[in-house]
Amino acid sequence: MRFLVLVSALALAADSATQTHKRATPPTVDELVGAGIGFDGSGGDFVRIELRADQSGYLGMVAAPNLITHDYGVQIYKVNKWRLDGWRIACDLSPISSNAESAQATAELFVQALRLNIHGDKRQWKIESTLHMESRVEQSNAETKDAIASAQRK
Numbered sequence: 001m002r003f004l005v006l007v008s009a010l011a012l013a014a015d016s017a018t019q020t021h022k023r024a025t026p027p028t029v030d031e032l033v034g035a036g037i038g039f040d041g042s043g044g045d046f047v048r049i050e051l052r053a054d055q056s057g058y059l060g061m062v063a064a065p066n067l068i069t070h071d072y073g074v075q076i077y078k079v080n081k082w083r084l085d086g087w088r089i090a091c092d093l094s095p096i097s098s099n100a101e102s103a104q105a106t107a108e109l110f111v112q113a114l115r116l117n118i119h120g121d122k123r124q125w126k127i128e129s130t131l132h133m134e135s136r137v138e139q140s141n142a143e144t145k146d147a148i149a150s151a152q153r154k
Contacts, residue, residue, distance in 0.1 A: 026086045027109060029055060036114045036131035039064070047116060047129040049091075049105075055082050059093060059105065061118070061127065075100040089114075112136065 035050045044064055051057045057079035063069035076097040083090050091105040102121040107114050114131040 026084070029053070029084055032084065032089070032109075035134040036116070037134050037137060038129050038131040040127045040129045044069075045127050045129070047118070047127065047131060048134075049079070049114075049116065049131060051079070051082055056080060057082060057091075058096075059091070059118070072099055073097070077103065077105075079105075093118075 030053065032051050033053045035048060037046070037048050039046055044067055046062050046064060048060045049057065050059075059077040059079055060074050062074040063072065074097065075095070077093040077100055078096050080092040080094055082092070087109045089107040089109070091107070093103050093105055095101060095103070101123065103118055104121065105116060105118045107116040109115075112132065116129045116131055117126065118129075119126040
């Protein structure tokens with residue numbers, strides 16, 4: 001019996017070794033259109049980016065409500081142009097709100113997440129965020145919330 005298990009394991013290993021590996025293909029512009037939302041690594045800043053099919057969009061940032069810097073309000077930027085280069089995105093930003101300063105943004109795509117780096121040109125601040133498509137967050141949140149509510153009723 002052990003011999004049969006060993007032969008089966010070797011056959012599976014040999015079969016998987018002969019299979020060709022496919023590389024993931026980078027997304028298209030159309031696949032990235034929509035809103036990405038999330039917090040920075042510390043949870044102190046909420047970030048939203050809206051990417052449009054014409055490769056423009058908007059970016060907004062606000063400190064979490066429990067932080068004193070929340071009183072500064074939402075910083076809004078126009079994404080004049082965003083460019084996709086394989087798994088990377090570069091955004092040309094223009095400040096719109098009076099509390100926003102000149103900034104740049106770049107991002108890398110990882111599976112279903114967008115790792116966005118925003119940095120100010122003058123004061124050298126930096127925000128690193130992991131964003132997820134808003135539609136995915138909303139659907140997953142609703143499903144888990146409903147399932148928990150259902151379990152609590154039992």
